[in-house]
Amino acid sequence: MSAAADRGVPSARPGLWQRLRYRVRIALREPTTLIGILAALLFAYLIIVPILSLLVDAGRVQFGDERRIGTEPGAWTFYYISRALFSPVAGNLFWAPLVNTLSVAFGAIGISLAIGGPLAWLVSRTDMFARRWFATALIVPFMLPAWTFALAWTTLFKNRSVGGQLGWFEALGLTPPDWLAYGQVPITIILALNYIPFFILLFGNALRRFDSQLEDSARMLGARSSTVALKIIGPMMLPALMSAIILAFAKCIGEFGVPYVLGLPVNYDLLATGLYRSISSRQTGVAAVLAAAIMLIGIVSLLIDARLVREARKFVTVGNKGAMARQSALGPLRIPATAFAALIFLISVGLPLLTLTLSTVMRVPANFALSNFTLDYWIGTNLETVALRTGILLSPALWSAAFNTLTIVGTASICSGLLGLLVGYVVVRTPLRPLAVFLRQVTFLPYLVPGIAFAAAYLSLFAVQRGPIPALYGTAAILMLALVADQMPYASRAGISAMMQLGKDPEEAAQVSGAGWFRRMVSIVVPIQKGALVTGILLPFISGIKGLSLFVILAVPATDVLTTYSLRLVDYNYTQAANAVVLIIAAIAYFGTLLAQKLTKTNLADGLGS
Amino acid sequence: MPAITLYGARKNYGGSAPDAVSDLDLVIDDGEFMCLLGPSGCGKTTTLRMVAGLEHLSGGRIAVGERVVDCVTSGTFVSPEKRGMGLVFQSYALWPHMTIERNTDFGLRLRKVPRAERQERVEKVMKTLGIEKYRDRYPSQLSGGQQQRVALARMLAVNPDVLLLDEPLSNLDARLRLEMRAELKRLHEEFKTTIVFVTHDQWEAMTLATSIAVMSEGALQQVGTPNDIYERPANRFVAEFVGSPPINIVEMGEGSTNPLAVSARAYFARHHPRLADIGSIGMRPESVAFALDEKAIPDGAFSEKAVVSGVLPTGGSWIIELAAQGAKLFLTTHQPPAISDGDAGWFHIRPETLHVFDAEGVRHAAADTQLRGEVGSTARRATRKVPA
Ligand SMILES: Nc1ncnc2c1ncn2[C@@H]1O[C@H](COP(=O)(O)OP(=O)(O)OP(=O)(O)O)[C@@H](O)[C@H]1O
Numbered sequence A: 001m002s003a004a005a006d007r008g009v010p011s012a013r014p015g016l017w018q019r020l021r022y023r024v025r026i027a028l029r030e031p032t033t034l035i036g037i038l039a040a041l042l043f044a045y046l047i048i049v050p051i052l053s054l055l056v057d058a059g060r061v062q063f064g065d066e067r068r069i070g071t072e073p074g075a076w077t078f079y080y081i082s083r084a085l086f087s088p089v090a091g092n093l094f095w096a097p098l099v100n101t102l103s104v105a106f107g108a109i110g111i112s113l114a115i116g117g118p119l120a121w122l123v124s125r126t127d128m129f130a131r132r133w134f135a136t137a138l139i140v141p142f143m144l145p146a147w148t149f150a151l152a153w154t155t156l157f158k159n160r161s162v163g164g165q166l167g168w169f170e171a172l173g174l175t176p177p178d179w180l181a182y183g184q185v186p187i188t189i190i191l192a193l194n195y196i197p198f199f200i201l202l203f204g205n206a207l208r209r210f211d212s213q214l215e216d217s218a219r220m221l222g223a224r225s226s227t228v229a230l231k232i233i234g235p236m237m238l239p240a241l242m243s244a245i246i247l248a249f250a251k252c253i254g255e256f257g258v259p260y261v262l263g264l265p266v267n268y269d270l271l272a273t274g275l276y277r278s279i280s281s282r283q284t285g286v287a288a289v290l291a292a293a294i295m296l297i298g299i300v301s302l303l304i305d306a307r308l309v310r311e312a313r314k315f316v317t318v319g320n321k322g323a324m325a326r327q328s329a330l331g332p333l334r335i336p337a338t339a340f341a342a343l344i345f346l347i348s349v350g351l352p353l354l355t356l357t358l359s360t361v362m363r364v365p366a367n368f369a370l371s372n373f374t375l376d377y378w379i380g381t382n383l384e385t386v387a388l389r390t391g392i393l394l395s396p397a398l399w400s401a402a403f404n405t406l407t408i409v410g411t412a413s414i415c416s417g418l419l420g421l422l423v424g425y426v427v428v429r430t431p432l433r434p435l436a437v438f439l440r441q442v443t444f445l446p447y448l449v450p451g452i453a454f455a456a457a458y459l460s461l462f463a464v465q466r467g468p469i470p471a472l473y474g475t476a477a478i479l480m481l482a483l484v485a486d487q488m489p490y491a492s493r494a495g496i497s498a499m500m501q502l503g504k505d506p507e508e509a510a511q512v513s514g515a516g517w518f519r520r521m522v523s524i525v526v527p528i529q530k531g532a533l534v535t536g537i538l539l540p541f542i543s544g545i546k547g548l549s550l551f552v553i554l555a556v557p558a559t560d561v562l563t564t565y566s567l568r569l570v571d572y573n574y575t576q577a578a579n580a581v582v583l584i585i586a587a588i589a590y591f592g593t594l595l596a597q598k599l600t601k602t603n604l605a606d607g608l609g610s
Numbered sequence B: 001m002p003a004i005t006l007y008g009a010r011k012n013y014g015g016s017a018p019d020a021v022s023d024l025d026l027v028i029d030d031g032e033f034m035c036l037l038g039p040s041g042c043g044k045t046t047t048l049r050m051v052a053g054l055e056h057l058s059g060g061r062i063a064v065g066e067r068v069v070d071c072v073t074s075g076t077f078v079s080p081e082k083r084g085m086g087l088v089f090q091s092y093a094l095w096p097h098m099t100i101e102r103n104t105d106f107g108l109r110l111r112k113v114p115r116a117e118r119q120e121r122v123e124k125v126m127k128t129l130g131i132e133k134y135r136d137r138y139p140s141q142l143s144g145g146q147q148q149r150v151a152l153a154r155m156l157a158v159n160p161d162v163l164l165l166d167e168p169l170s171n172l173d174a175r176l177r178l179e180m181r182a183e184l185k186r187l188h189e190e191f192k193t194t195i196v197f198v199t200h201d202q203w204e205a206m207t208l209a210t211s212i213a214v215m216s217e218g219a220l221q222q223v224g225t226p227n228d229i230y231e232r233p234a235n236r237f238v239a240e241f242v243g244s245p246p247i248n249i250v251e252m253g254e255g256s257t258n259p260l261a262v263s264a265r266a267y268f269a270r271h272h273p274r275l276a277d278i279g280s281i282g283m284r285p286e287s288v289a290f291a292l293d294e295k296a297i298p299d300g301a302f303s304e305k306a307v308v309s310g311v312l313p314t315g316g317s318w319i320i321e322l323a324a325q326g327a328k329l330f331l332t333t334h335q336p337p338a339i340s341d342g343d344a345g346w347f348h349i350r351p352e353t354l355h356v357f358d359a360e361g362v363r364h365a366a367a368d369t370q371l372r373g374e375v376g377s378t379a380r381r382a383t384r385k386v387p388a
């Protein structure tokens, strides 16, 4: 380059083409962008394609239906939509489950709000006895699979209408009516109990952050307590409360295990179980319509939530510096309040777990004579049950299911943890903004799609061979892929926030010291993010272990995991064995959560709030 | 190590924000101790990061010797890890998961330095910086000043040809800061390392640098020796930014009607009638003197009536505040002043110590020729031209 030319145009701006080439070179100088692009492709395939494929299924003639519809497979049709929504069977297929789902969801949320709201206030802002202990104890149900409680319920209330071992009440001669044993009432109650922790966590967090000084300043102006509650605390808490309600609602819509245990025996269908029924009876098209409906409800409610969160942000600045949470003295109500919390703990944790545990060591229900107790169902041999001749711990089926669980869920969790950190890294570091935005959004997408709908989507995509990808149905691979995709929202959020906190300085310092990309990854980024990585693996592992909806649709006997195994035992009416497996799952989930909290010194509540 | 040259280097962080650094032409010679000086947010860190390769250019190019390391037009970019520079971050950026010793020897390990030599060098640099006591601690267990020394040690251990320092002394107490300054200066002399040092502390710049680059709002204002910068500020910004108490400025533009400006205009008309286009004049506090007796004013000096409005001892020297024709003037003296508040007299200043700026605020070349008897343009002397 000649000196003259150079000095002649000192401030000449490089052309568009030159700038572009320079930026592309810089972007490709390090593997970050390349990895990001590969990850984006992977997630597009694992997340977007299945969802699209499912939606397409709802509008195209499926194999086996060509004669009924009168066109060849693959042609566009409104048949499934009209069958699910307008035909004579539409009531059973869609509308009744929809109404049931909505009434269960509203009922459950109403009850859990009525109980969880006051509890949230009690554990976060009052001088209730044993407040800190309750703060942890009351959220235990959240760490356990919801259908644990459904099984506890059947153990207690099962009546003669359905075969198998009787419930305790029936055994005592008090026949519970059908409405109490099955269907809407128990489902609602159990979901309500399961969502109480949700309110204690989310709403309690907001209450804790609420600055007492705001309350005080109102008091100084002469407002009475009731006025303060109504005019100051109420309006400021409303967004948080609405957000908790909607998040619980979105979860409720896709809930599968509880209605499966308590609804199916009496043909009380929710959308999720209806979807399961359609899939089992090979009505893929109708199943797609149902899955799309669940997805739609999920998406709409989360859009509303996103709006509310934005509203809530406006308030956030209020309680910052000098914020303090003063506790209200309960006075004479201190003992009743504590009793209330204790009662809820008893009903939502103590009683179900005790019932389940006792049921696994009793031959005949509700006979508390010492001779009726036995450890046979755990470690016995030569039992008279046909399909399970040994105690559950001696059964090879349990161990193979446990092994499957460990390998399938374990592999998937390790993958999602690593992918989450990788996504976090790319999102924070790539110079290509659109790539970062896409990755962030695509990994969040599964959050909007309830597990059962997601499983249906996977089934629709991978049931047959497509291009180079063989039919994956029946393999462990499909379960792993679905699990990874299903866990990505949590994993990528954990990764992104960890990388944000790290900042780029430590890495840049290594870079100027002469460390290349891989060296920086190995010596700087991964060691610093060890904690985040462990949680990013452990949390998906726990939720994968207790998860049911993915497995119930995608697993086959060869890929039996603990959850499907216990469900099968339920179907066989081996109550004791089923309950024992569920207790094992609950124990793993509970202690795993504790471990994760210990390792990261975080609270479950923080992870939930994000 | 050859010189580092920035040719029209420009950085825009995107969006509608103005350039963080705009068209920066700068040569940093081999073995130079260059200070980047300027107010907060003027683009010092950005410049340093561009040199290190941590920030890409939006335009222009950077060369190290003959080798272009970053150029938008030709699409060249050498990664930071291949530039062989050392950078001490404003935020230290220590690696939280490594002990102090591991932090310090990381670079040497990367360079595959044999164990014995590595230990020896780490030992030496840790001792120099007084951190050998903390070798087995983690960064979170050190105070801010100690961390800063570790950050420094980490870079010094590899003995880079170019050392980039982003306000490395800002967190140290006064004594330690003095020691570290001496240490840096010694290192510079001993190893002949090229050092680029960012600071917004002018005394630090003055005492350490072999040359100073003053920046403002992303633009280079002047490059020169500390003496140049102080004695011949290239423009109003440099004059006002450097020096404490700040230079006394008298606005002399067309419309200015303040009495001091009127009297200054009269002074120039009588003594230097050929000087035109004077926008303002600056008087360094130490160049200004105060006399109770009009006879003490030297011939040819600019002077005006003034009243003492404050005498502020600063330990060994004094700042005297004057009210001259309604304007406020500061002067400094090292002699115990025999005056007190309310004393009336004259301030005076010798013409060769006046700083004259034109209407745009640029140093008035003709004034330097006339007042100081200097030949040629001061502007050329003040800012070095970038060679091709
Ligand atoms: N990553 C970034 N994105 C956008 N703008 C930035 C970024 N980094 C710096 N800037 C802006 O560029 C300008 C120059 O910043 P820079 O950090 O170089 O200042 P500085 O001279 O080092 O200041 P200080 O003395 O406070 O460290 C500032 O206006 C700053 O806001």
Ligand SMILES: [Mg+2]
Residues within 6 Å of the ligand: B044, B045, B046, B090, B166
């Ligand atoms: Mg800076």
